[in-house]
Amino acid sequence: MAFIGNKEYFKGIADIKFEGKLSDNPLAYKYYNPEQVVAGKPMREHFKFAVAYWHTFCGQGADPFGPGTQNFPWDQSQDPIVAAKEKADAAFEFISKLGFDYFCFHDFDLIQEANSFSESEKRLSTIVDYIKEKKEAAGINLLWGTANCFSNPRYMNGAATNPDFNVLARAAGQVKLALDATIALNGENYVFWGGREGYMSLLNTNVKKELDHMGRFLALARDYARDQGFKGTFFIEPKPMEPMKHQYDFDAATVIGFLNQYGLQDDFKLNLEVNHATLASHTMQHEMEIAASQGMLGSIDANRGDYQNGWDTDQFPNNINEVTEAMLVFLKAGGLQGGGINFDAKIRRNSTDMEDVFYAHIGGADIFARGLLIADKIISTSQYDALRAQRYSSFDSGKGKDFEAGKLDLKALYEIALENGELDLQSGKQELFENIINQYI
Ligand code: XLS
Ligand code: NI
Ligand code: NI
Numbered sequence: 001m002a003f004i005g006n007k008e009y010f011k012g013i014a015d016i017k018f019e020g021k022l023s024d025n026p027l028a029y030k031y032y033n034p035e036q037v038v039a040g041k042p043m044r045e046h047f048k049f050a051v052a053y054w055h056t057f058c059g060q061g062a063d064p065f066g067p068g069t070q071n072f073p074w075d076q077s078q079d080p081i082v083a084a085k086e087k088a089d090a091a092f093e094f095i096s097k098l099g100f101d102y103f104c105f106h107d108f109d110l111i112q113e114a115n116s117f118s119e120s121e122k123r124l125s126t127i128v129d130y131i132k133e134k135k136e137a138a139g140i141n142l143l144w145g146t147a148n149c150f151s152n153p154r155y156m157n158g159a160a161t162n163p164d165f166n167v168l169a170r171a172a173g174q175v176k177l178a179l180d181a182t183i184a185l186n187g188e189n190y191v192f193w194g195g196r197e198g199y200m201s202l203l204n205t206n207v208k209k210e211l212d213h214m215g216r217f218l219a220l221a222r223d224y225a226r227d228q229g230f231k232g233t234f235f236i237e238p239k240p241m242e243p244m245k246h247q248y249d250f251d252a253a254t255v256i257g258f259l260n261q262y263g264l265q266d267d268f269k270l271n272l273e274v275n276h277a278t279l280a281s282h283t284m285q286h287e288m289e290i291a292a293s294q295g296m297l298g299s300i301d302a303n304r305g306d307y308q309n310g311w312d313t314d315q316f317p318n319n320i321n322e323v324t325e326a327m328l329v330f331l332k333a334g335g336l337q338g339g340g341i342n343f344d345a346k347i348r349r350n351s352t353d354m355e356d357v358f359y360a361h362i363g364g365a366d367i368f369a370r371g372l373l374i375a376d377k378i379i380s381t382s383q384y385d386a387l388r389a390q391r392y393s394s395f396d397s398g399k400g401k402d403f404e405a406g407k408l409d410l411k412a413l414y415e416i417a418l419e420n421g422e423l424d425l426q427s428g429k430q431e432l433f434e435n436i437i438n439q440y441i
Pocket of ligand 1: 106146191193237239273301312344
């Protein structure tokens with residue numbers, strides 16, 4: 001859609017179009033062609049690409065050693081309502097020009113938190129009304145909303161897991177407002193990232209109590225949202241550490257166990273983030289595979305870490321081998337359950353031109369599109385699927401099939417072992433699998 005706002009923030013940048021891989025235009029998609037059908041669905045629907053409000057319109061490049069470097073022309077007014085509206089104007093101009101269909105937000109990305117809870121509530125409702133109009137005019141949807149229950153000093157000891165009940169109640173109040181905002185903006189999903197739900201030291205922490213509180217807190221949030229008519233999925237976003245030494249939502253497997261234990265498994269799925277997987281010493285492919293194996297692959301926060309240092313650098317994705325392997329899991333799982341691909345990523349502190357954030361998202365969308373095309377080719381034309389099936393073919397018939405059907409006991413397996421004697425080795429063929437990936441890239 002052409003630019004329709006009051007004031008143009010990204011001047012000189014037109015709508016980003018697909019031009020194909022031979023194009024030299026840095027402001028064009030080379031692989032992401034929204035309407036192109038891959039494995040039965042247009043790319044647009046496979047991905048549901050979203051812009052993260054916090055990185056792209058709020059984060060100005062500050063780090064522990066220096067202030068922001070990206071002097072945004074919006075968000076300059078001293079009046080928080082005016083600043084928030086200007087930020088929303090810039091956001092919807094950007095998302096429209098990029099041709100994405102979705103955005104994601106934390107409550108206080110949309111507008112600065114006030115000094116009192118009741119004033120914050122008023123501010124939120126003002127900006128939600130404004131954004132509702134903007135998103136409808138631009139045809140942009142809300143992939144998910146969330147509450148920032150980790151930045152304000154009151155949450156230094158946690159939110160749902162805070163040892164002080166009154167802080168827990170304040171967090172619950174904040175989550176209620178964020179759910180109201182998400183519902184008012186027709187949000188398709190709602191995320192919980194437990195940024196400070198964990199501990200700095202076990203010496204002062206009652207883990208059992210904190211986990212029970214978190215389980216109850218999430219159930220209450222779900223019940224409230226369902227009562228308000230929210231039909232979307234709730235996502236937990238695992239991360240093993242940072243800011244805490246240890247976070248309870250450590251990784252996909254841990255969160256799935258937690259959801260089952262507290263009776264949340266029917267309403268919650270996972271929002272997996274690449275750099276969080278790395279921090280947990282996993283690949284993204286691993287996290288996706290674990291989630292998919294339990295029907296829990298809900299949504300993705302796309303970014304990448306840096307292998308030479310340990311923290312959550314939130315860089316835009318650009319590694320084709322890794323994305324291709326992730327897209328193999330994605331396609332085999334039948335895609336995401338309710339969610340999409342949210343670029344929870346930021347440009348580097350020294351990327352200070354207005355077009356840099358376009359390059360970042362274009363590159364991100366293109367690497368996912370390219371990974372999807374390659375993964376689809378691998379599945380539909382290579383030996384990949386047949387080789388995998390072959391490894392497990394002893395379960396397709398005879399005793400192997402009986403085992404899967406629960407028809408054999410341990411004694412029966414013992415008899416089979418006796419009868420078989422020593423077995424031939426079966427190769428895992430890992431190098432062949434690896435070669436197939438590279439051949440199709
Ligand atoms: C931080 C998380 C955060 C969540 C939303 O590491 O990725 O940005 O996605 O609160
Ligand atoms: Ni993160
Ligand atoms: Ni995230």
